[in-house]
Amino acid sequence: MARLNIVDAINLALHQEMERDERVVVLGEDVGRNGGVFRVTVGLLEKFGENRVIDTPLAESGIVGTAIGMAVYGLRPVAELQFMGFLYPAFDQLISHAARIRTRSRGRFHCPLVVRMPYGGGIKAPEHHSESTEAILAHTPGLKVVIPSTPYDAKGLLISAIRDPDPVIFLEPKKVYRAIKEEVPEEEYTIPLGQAKILREGGHLSLFSWGAMVPPSLKAATLAQKEGIEVEVIDIRSIYPFDIDTIINSVQKTGRAIVVHEAARTCGFGAELVAQINEKAMLYLQAPVERITGFDTVFPLLKAEEYYLPNENQIIKEIKKVMTF
Amino acid sequence: MLSLLGKYDPLKGEMAQILDKDGRIVNPDLEPKLSNDDLKTLYRFMVLSRVADDKALKLQRQGRFGTYAPVRGQEAAEVGSAYALPRSDWMFPTFREMAAMVVKGMPLESVFLYWMGNELGNAAPEGVNIFPISIPVGTQPLHAVGAAWAAKIKGDDVATLVYFGDGGTSEGDFHEAMNFAGVFQAPTVFFCQNNQYAISIPRARQTAAKTLAQKAIAYGFAGVQVDGNDVLAVYAITKEAIAKAHAGGGPTFIEAYTYRLSHHTTSDDATRYRTKEEVAFWEERDPIKRFQVYLQGKGLWADDYEKGLLDEVTQLVDKATDKAENWPAPSPEDVFKYTYAEMPWTLKEQLAKLLETLG
Numbered sequence: 001m002a003r004l005n006i007v008d009a010i011n012l013a014l015h016q017e018m019e020r021d022e023r024v025v026v027l028g029e030d031v032g033r034n035g036g037v038f039r040v041t042v043g044l045l046e047k048f049g050e051n052r053v054i055d056t057p058l059a060e061s062g063i064v065g066t067a068i069g070m071a072v073y074g075l076r077p078v079a080e081l082q083f084m085g086f087l088y089p090a091f092d093q094l095i096s097h098a099a100r101i102r103t104r105s106r107g108r109f110h111c112p113l114v115v116r117m118p119y120g121g122g123i124k125a126p127e128h129h130s131e132s133t134e135a136i137l138a139h140t141p142g143l144k145v146v147i148p149s150t151p152y153d154a155k156g157l158l159i160s161a162i163r164d165p166d167p168v169i170f171l172e173p174k175k176v177y178r179a180i181k182e183e184v185p186e187e188e189y190t191i192p193l194g195q196a197k198i199l200r201e202g203g204h205l206s207l208f209s210w211g212a213m214v215p216p217s218l219k220a221a222t223l224a225q226k227e228g229i230e231v232e233v234i235d236i237r238s239i240y241p242f243d244i245d246t247i248i249n250s251v252q253k254t255g256r257a258i259v260v261h262e263a264a265r266t267c268g269f270g271a272e273l274v275a276q277i278n279e280k281a282m283l284y285l286q287a288p289v290e291r292i293t294g295f296d297t298v299f300p301l302l303k304a305e306e307y308y309l310p311n312e313n314q315i316i317k318e319i320k321k322v323m324t325f
Numbered sequence: 326m327l328s329l330l331g332k333y334d335p336l337k338g339e340m341a342q343i344l345d346k347d348g349r350i351v352n353p354d355l356e357p358k359l360s361n362d363d364l365k366t367l368y369r370f371m372v373l374s375r376v377a378d379d380k381a382l383k384l385q386r387q388g389r390f391g392t393y394a395p396v397r398g399q400e401a402a403e404v405g406s407a408y409a410l411p412r413s414d415w416m417f418p419t420f421r422e423m424a425a426m427v428v429k430g431m432p433l434e435s436v437f438l439y440w441m442g443n444e445l446g447n448a449a450p451e452g453v454n455i456f457p458i459s460i461p462v463g464t465q466p467l468h469a470v471g472a473a474w475a476a477k478i479k480g481d482d483v484a485t486l487v488y489f490g491d492g493g494t495s496e497g498d499f500h501e502a503m504n505f506a507g508v509f510q511a512p513t514v515f516f517c518q519n520n521q522y523a524i525s526i527p528r529a530r531q532t533a534a535k536t537l538a539q540k541a542i543a544y545g546f547a548g549v550q551v552d553g554n555d556v557l558a559v560y561a562i563t564k565e566a567i568a569k570a571h572a573g574g575g576p577t578f579i580e581a582y583t584y585r586l587s588h589h590t591t592s593d594d595a596t597r598y599r600t601k602e603e604v605a606f607w608e609e610r611d612p613i614k615r616f617q618v619y620l621q622g623k624g625l626w627a628d629d630y631e632k633g634l635l636d637e638v639t640q641l642v643d644k645a646t647d648k649a650e651n652w653p654a655p656s657p658e659d660v661f662k663y664t665y666a667e668m669p670w671t672l673k674e675q676l677a678k679l680l681e682t683l684g
């Protein structure tokens with residue numbers, strides 16, 4: 001086993017899936033010769049050639065739209081969009097077509113497409129390079145949305161996404177692309193979509209997060225423990241479909257919950273979790289379910305970025321508030 | 326003066342040029358009638374751009390700048406076109422148009438402030454008609470067409486000029502902009518800086534067409550390819566396209582054929598996808614050197630002039646750097662207060678909470 005970061009783990013998954021299944025093709029801007037602007041696709045062009053690793057013209061609608069045609073025709077395209085902020089030209093294709101092919105053809109066709117992209121803030125990037133709009137995607141019937149937060153999960157979840165019969169949006173938290181290294185098995189393995197992961201058990205409070213908000217959530221849990229508060233930290237991982245059993249079991253055990261996400265607050269995915277908890281565990285609750293989120297504002301440029309992103313200090317403060325409700 | 330717009334056929338790959346790579350006049354009848362002061366001003370802006378660019382790269386390496394997209398190699402395309410744009414006309418820049426913006430009246434310290442990560446740097450001063458920099462590639466041509474169309478509807482004598490790269494011509498929005506401009510005869514100049522690459526992707530991967538300029542033909546208006554490293558040709562062509570727009574002649578597409586001598590941005594490593602030989606070929610076509618030779622021939626350039634100029638612009642760049650660096654950091658309120666004309670309760674609540682957290 002090798003110690004890999006998220007970039008390397010995804011790269012390994014792509015290599016192995018392309019090796020295993022010749023229907024898998026990778027396409028996007030700068031994915032070939034340049035190996036991707038974050039180097040996620042390095043080495044693929046050299047190994048699999050220009051027919052399967054495709055540097056496209058600069059056109060997101062073109063990339064996703066043609067990938068839909070490829071997917072329905074029988075390939076397994078893995079499209080890369082350079083940043084989540086440049087996903088929007090492809091919205092019509094994703095929402096009106098990728099998500100609906102199965103429905104509109106009454107099951108005659110389906111769209112086994114993966115669209116990968118780096119997302120989220122925290123790297124002091126220019127405008128449009130920091131947003132997280134996973135909720136819009138999760139709100140679209142027919143799309144699956146996956147967000148790994150560790151190298152191990154990144155590999156297993158991507159392999160599942162590629163083998164999935166439906167379109168999967170695979171969001172890569174770029175703040176932690178290279179921040180975490182862990183043992184990642186060389187052999188192929190899958191992590192089923194739709195399963196959350198309990199990262200740390202605790203009986204007093206459930207803390208739900210995903211992507212780059214997982215590390216500060218874990219740090220806050222460690223700090224809380226020093227004060228005698230046992231926090232259960234759960235990485236949602238799969239935003240849609242999401243793991244309702246793990247979520248509700250945890251809340252039934254702890255009676256208190258907080259959701260942490262960096263996306264804007266209003267209609268963020270946290271709102272859905274709060275609603276689900278209310279519907280399914282209301283009578284177990286000892287305090288209102290709280291959210292720690294980004295703001296309903298444009299993501300600020302780097303000089304003001306620190307104001308926007310939730311951090312462990314905010315989380316620990318909120319934990320104490322919920323505990324003393 | 327001869328009309329340049331109809332003279333060069335983009336389908337045949339014909340390109341307008343006045344100064345060749347060695348600074349010799351190859352088309353004397355096309356030479357724009359510019360005063361010596363104008364010529365020296367063009368040169369000064371190009372040198373200023375080069376010095377500001379180098380400073381930006383240095384500051385970025387020292388962690389004092391965010392990601393930056395250098396202009397190097399494209400000074401003639403930017404300065405020549407922006408200089409042809411009257412003050413009342415509107416400019417729609419991308420992230421690479423530092424030089425064009427400065428020519429149009431954007432204070433250099435604002436451009437620096439923006440790349441240092443303070444959004445205030447995106448706000449053009451009153452009377453400077455520059456839209457905020459567009460980072461989503463290919464999106465802003467539609468705005469330029471809309472603004473030009475609005476000017477036409479309102480009866481204003483205003484044209485617009487929009488910058489974008491070769492990569493930008495692949496986006497759907499670009500084609501919709503060209504089509505609307507043609508249909509509604511919008512007074513817009515589409516100024517494409519074909520610097521041969523969109524990050525690592527060469528121009529040939531953006532279109533199977535021989536030139537980008539020929540795309541205009543399908544939309545029903547003139548397209549012309551110009552040597553983008555020849556500031557005189559760029560100026561002359563843009564001037565004519567702008568005059569045509571003001572005279573009710575509708576849109577024009579200009580393809581400035583140039584080269585990005587530096588990396589795509591400070592996050593990029595151009596050695597991964599292009600050869601030293603290729604870069605050297607274009608170094609020989611440096612737009613500044615070529616224009617310098619031309620000025621020297623006219624008795625407008627000498628070593629001591631260059632030295633004085635370098636001193637002057639270096640001081641200007643240093644001052645802009647100081648000003649931008651000493652700008653007060655954005656406040657928490659700054660993140661919220663421009664989202665809407667009036668803050669909804671959601672934002673007020675979130676801001677109050679942030680202020681409470683910060684103590």
Ligand SMILES: Cc1ncc(C[n+]2csc(CCOP(=O)(O)OP(=O)(O)O)c2C)c(N)n1
Nearest residue numbers: 086421460461462490491492493522523524
């Ligand atoms: C819609 C969109 N997709 C992708 C990107 C990422 N990106 C930034 S610049 C760039 C290349 C742009 O090339 P070109 O239009 O030729 O302009 P240049 O950078 O060469 O000036 C890319 C792909 C973006 N900013 N916007």
